Amino acid sequence: MSFNILIADPLSEEGLQPLQDAENMNLVIETNLSPEELESKIGDFDGLLVRSQTQVTRNIIQKAKNLKIIGRAGVGVDNIDLDAATENGIIVVNAPNGNTNSAAEHTMAMIMSLSRKIPQAYYALKNHQWDRKKYVGVELKNKTLGIVGLGRIGTEVASRAKGQRMDVMAYDPFLTEEKADKMGIRYGSIEDVLKEADFITVHTPLLKETKHLINAEAFQQMKPGVQIVNCARGGIIDEEALYNAIVDKKVAGAALDVFEEEPFHDNKLLELPEVFATPHLGASTIEAQENVAIDVCQDVIGFLMGDLVRNPVNLPSVPNEIMSKIEPYFNLAEKLGSFLIHLTDEVVEEVNIYYAGDLSEVEVAPLTRNTVKGLLTRHLGDHVNDVNALYLAKRKGININENKTSRTRGFTNLLTVEVKTATETRSVAGTLLNGLGPRIVKVDKYSVDVTPEDHIVVIYHQDQPGVIGRMGSILAQHHINIATMQVDRVDIGGEAIMMLKVDRHMEQKELDELKSLEEIHEVTAIDL
Ligand SMILES: NC(=O)C1=CN([C@@H]2O[C@H](COP(=O)(O)OP(=O)(O)OC[C@H]3O[C@@H](n4cnc5c(N)ncnc54)[C@H](O)[C@@H]3O)[C@@H](O)[C@H]2O)C=CC1
Numbered sequence: 001m002s003f004n005i006l007i008a009d010p011l012s013e014e015g016l017q018p019l020q021d022a023e024n025m026n027l028v029i030e031t032n033l034s035p036e037e038l039e040s041k042i043g044d045f046d047g048l049l050v051r052s053q054t055q056v057t058r059n060i061i062q063k064a065k066n067l068k069i070i071g072r073a074g075v076g077v078d079n080i081d082l083d084a085a086t087e088n089g090i091i092v093v094n095a096p097n098g099n100t101n102s103a104a105e106h107t108m109a110m111i112m113s114l115s116r117k118i119p120q121a122y123y124a125l126k127n128h129q130w131d132r133k134k135y136v137g138v139e140l141k142n143k144t145l146g147i148v149g150l151g152r153i154g155t156e157v158a159s160r161a162k163g164q165r166m167d168v169m170a171y172d173p174f175l176t177e178e179k180a181d182k183m184g185i186r187y188g189s190i191e192d193v194l195k196e197a198d199f200i201t202v203h204t205p206l207l208k209e210t211k212h213l214i215n216a217e218a219f220q221q222m223k224p225g226v227q228i229v230n231c232a233r234g235g236i237i238d239e240e241a242l243y244n245a246i247v248d249k250k251v252a253g254a255a256l257d258v259f260e261e262e263p264f265h266d267n268k269l270l271e272l273p274e275v276f277a278t279p280h281l282g283a284s285t286i287e288a289q290e291n292v293a294i295d296v297c298q299d300v301i302g303f304l305m306g307d308l309v310r311n312p313v314n315l316p317s318v319p320n321e322i323m324s325k326i327e328p329y330f331n332l333a334e335k336l337g338s339f340l341i342h343l344t345d346e347v348v349e350e351v352n353i354y355y356a357g358d359l360s361e362v363e364v365a366p367l368t369r370n371t372v373k374g375l376l377t378r379h380l381g382d383h384v385n386d387v388n389a390l391y392l393a394k395r396k397g398i399n400i401n402e403n404k405t406s407r408t409r410g411f412t413n414l415l416t417v418e419v420k421t422a423t424e425t426r427s428v429a430g431t432l433l434n435g436l437g438p439r440i441v442k443v444d445k446y447s448v449d450v451t452p453e454d455h456i457v458v459i460y461h462q463d464q465p466g467v468i469g470r471m472g473s474i475l476a477q478h479h480i481n482i483a484t485m486q487v488d489r490v491d492i493g494g495e496a497i498m499m500l501k502v503d504r505h506m507e508q509k510e511l512d513e514l515k516s517l518e519e520i521h522e523v524t525a526i527d528l
């Protein structure tokens with residue numbers, strides 16, 4: 001099997017080496033495609049790699065019939081329609097660590113250039129003007145740097161600014177006074193930061209909540225003469241409001257790497273002498289580009305070869321130590337879901353998943369996802385995967401409940417899945433036996449012991465002599481060999497279950513023949 005990968009933005013050649021070296025990956029490098037060109041080509045590709053320039057819109061995703069993974073060689077994924085990707089079962093991965101250092105260094109370069117008006121002075125010199133008076137700057141030492149967003153880059157900026165002996169103050173919804181103390185910086189609310197800072201630098205993602213976070217009202221709260229830096233995302237700062245604040249002399253200078261519209265040929269902010277800019281260069285170093293390309297290539301190769309990804313954006317990422325504990329249960333969870341959904345032909349309204357024993361002590365969200373994937377696959381086929389399973393369940397109006405319980409029924413771990421429809425509740429329970437793999441140990445109220453694989457036939461019948469014989473002769477007439485067989489009942493003479501493993505898929509007419517026996521109430525063939 002081979003995969004076609006489209007590289008739609010310029011990526012480091014060295015960084016792409018893992019993909020070039022992988023035998024079954026066909027790389028096509030075509031940058032600067034128009035949206036229409038990308039729409040028309042994307043159907044041929046299994047993977048798409050981009051930076052910030054290519055807009056991966058819903059339209060493009062809807063045309064991407066074979067696309068399985070979008071790799072963003074960088075941090076920000078605001079150029080990718082994540083909802084559309086999730087709905088279509090396409091995983092999005094990014095490379096969140098590889099360019100942190102470069103972006104932090106670029107931010108420091110911007111702050112230092114701003115404080116000493118270096119770009120403006122250089123520009124004047126280029127224009128034959130030797131002017132020492134006009135370009136008097138300010139020192140950074142003892143000035144307050146306000147950082148809005150203290151994540152990976154904000155934190156690196158804070159430690160570098162401390163090296164410049166700046167007084168660093170930060171606001172981040174996850175920052176506490178205690179954490180700030182430990183980092184040797186001051187904690188402030190957003191208002192405190194706006195009010196006290198001499199320089200303000202933003203390092204948040206662009207989200208609904210951060211769009212125009214720095215707006216006209218925010219500028220009003222700032223100190224006169226404040227200087228502004230944006231090396232995060234255009235749109236966090238309202239460009240119109242920044243323009244007005246500079247013209248009104250509230251803001252003394254601004255250094256911008258990112259813009260509301262990119263790329264641009266004209267931006268009126270650049271007409272102001274107080275503003276200088278770079279064309280989104282925060283991550284543009286040889287080192288960062290190599291790092292992010294390698295990271296994203298590894299995830300793309302890993303994912304297409306069936307491994308787990310390290311930096312998923314539209315799937316919760318699970319730390320390695322947790323993943324190693326739950327990974328062995330993935331198959332069990334999916335198989336239980338696939339098995340159970342065959343026991344009902346009614347509309348499932350609710351799914352209850354009970355985690356017991358060892359399973360009650362781990363992060364179970366990925367197992368829930370796998371169970372739901374198994375449940376939905378019967379009707380939705382290959383369209384359902386880890387990425388969209390929960391979204392599709394929600395869209396179908398199915399309530400999913402996770403429960404942790406101490407009822408292990410004597411097993412060290414027990415996973416019970418129950419589906420409710422308007423008229424019935426059906427359930428299956430399974431366990432992972434040490435060294436022996438997964439087992440189905442309960443179906444509805446009956447105890448069984450069956451490996452969840454191959455061709456299983458579940459028969460509900462009256463507990464009376466002769467049923468097994470009659471069933472056996474029908475199978476024999478059709479040359480169907482029984483590999484294993486289990487029977488259980490609750491009351492003598494009441495309803496009983498038969499779980500058969502047979503050596504081939506059973507046809508509908510063969511099942512109908514079994515159903516025609518008077519003592520047999522329900523026959524379900526399940527191929528796992
Ligand atoms: N100019 C460039 O070339 C580059 C830009 N970036 C951009 O830099 C930004 C930050 O990247 P990282 O530090 O890697 O991300 P991160 O996810 O590590 O940090 C973002 C921080 O912002 C905080 N935050 C979210 N909403 C907030 C709010 N309303 N107020 C204050 N803080 C808020 C989060 O809690 C988080 O700590 C992103 O927008 C990213 O796309 C990243 C690399 C290069």
Ligand SMILES: O=C(O)C(=O)COP(=O)(O)O
Nearest residue numbers: 051052053074075076283
């Ligand atoms: O990683 C990010 O968020 C960046 O903004 C870097 O963008 P780029 O890959 O240089 O287009």
